[in-house]
Amino acid sequence: MIADVLADAQARMDRAVEAAKDDFATVRTGRANPQMFQKVLVDYYGSPTPLSQLASLANPEARSLIVTPYDKSALKAIEQAIRDIPNLGVNPTNDGNIVRVTMPELTQDRRKEYVKIVRTKGEDAKVHVRGIRRKSKDDLDALKSDIGEDELVRAEKELDALTKAHVDAIDDALKRKETELLEV
Numbered sequence: 387m388i389a390d391v392l393a394d395a396q397a398r399m400d401r402a403v404e405a406a407k408d409d410f411a412t413v414r415t416g417r418a419n420p421q422m423f424q425k426v427l428v429d430y431y432g433s434p435t436p437l438s439q440l441a442s443l444a445n446p447e448a449r450s451l452i453v454t455p456y457d458k459s460a461l462k463a464i465e466q467a468i469r470d471i472p473n474l475g476v477n478p479t480n481d482g483n484i485v486r487v488t489m490p491e492l493t494q495d496r497r498k499e500y501v502k503i504v505r506t507k508g509e510d511a512k513v514h515v516r517g518i519r520r521k522s523k524d525d526l527d528a529l530k531s532d533i534g535e536d537e538l539v540r541a542e543k544e545l546d547a548l549t550k551a552h553v554d555a556i557d558d559a560l561k562r563k564e565t566e567l568l569e570v
Contacts, residue, residue, distance in 0.1 A: 387529050387532065387533065388529065388537060388541045392522070392545060392548065394522070395545060395548060398518045399549070402511055402514045402515050402518065403555045403556055405514075406511030406559060406560075407559050409511070410507060410508075411424070412424055413503055413504050413563070417448050417489070418447070418449055418451040420443035423438075423468070424438065426468065427467065428460065428467040430463060437453070437468075440455055440456060440457065440464060441453045441454055441455040441485075442454045442456070449489040450486065451487040451489075452485070452486055453484060453485040454483070454484050455484075458482075458483070461480055464485055465478050465480045475496070476488065476490070497567050497568055500567050504560060505560065505564075508556055508557070508560040511556050512556055512557075515552045515553055516553075519545060519546075519549040522545055526538060526541050526542060
């Protein structure tokens with residue numbers, strides 16, 4: 387029973403760390419990266435559809451990205467969805483066949499803004515991991531009548547170590563992203 391609770395907590399915390407890393411990848415670093423558009427939703431015939439399902443993304447140069455839609459009728463919607471991305475500061479151009487996105491040069495102030503955004507995303511991920519810990523601790527407390535006090539204390543220590551390891555993993559990913567953002 388204890389092992390099940392701890393295994394579930396570990397699996398959920400692992401997913402939270404991966405989600406945080408994916409979130410960090412969506413923040414740009416001066417290079418055009420198709421991952422920045424990973425979470426872009428396009429209004430395609432009235433339903434929000436991920437951009438990756440509507441178009442192919444190519445990176446011909448360091449600061450440009452070409453979006454080639456599979457369906458040319460979605461061109462305007464894709465262009466609008468890219469234009470509406472917050473904190474990106476790009477103005478996509480549409481030539482009738484493709485959407486070309488050119489990334490502007492990052493200023494030092496803009497880099498610092500991105501660092502703040504990444505820190506906020508990192509803190510949100512750590513709060514999520516702590517929420518998983520809290521729920522798992524409640525699950526362990528519910529087992530208190532079935533298991534001994536010593537087993538409960540041991541399980542809580544394991545849960546705390548698990549939480550610390552995952553929070554540290556988020557912090558490491560955050561430090562790498564900050565370094566990448568501030569690199570000129």
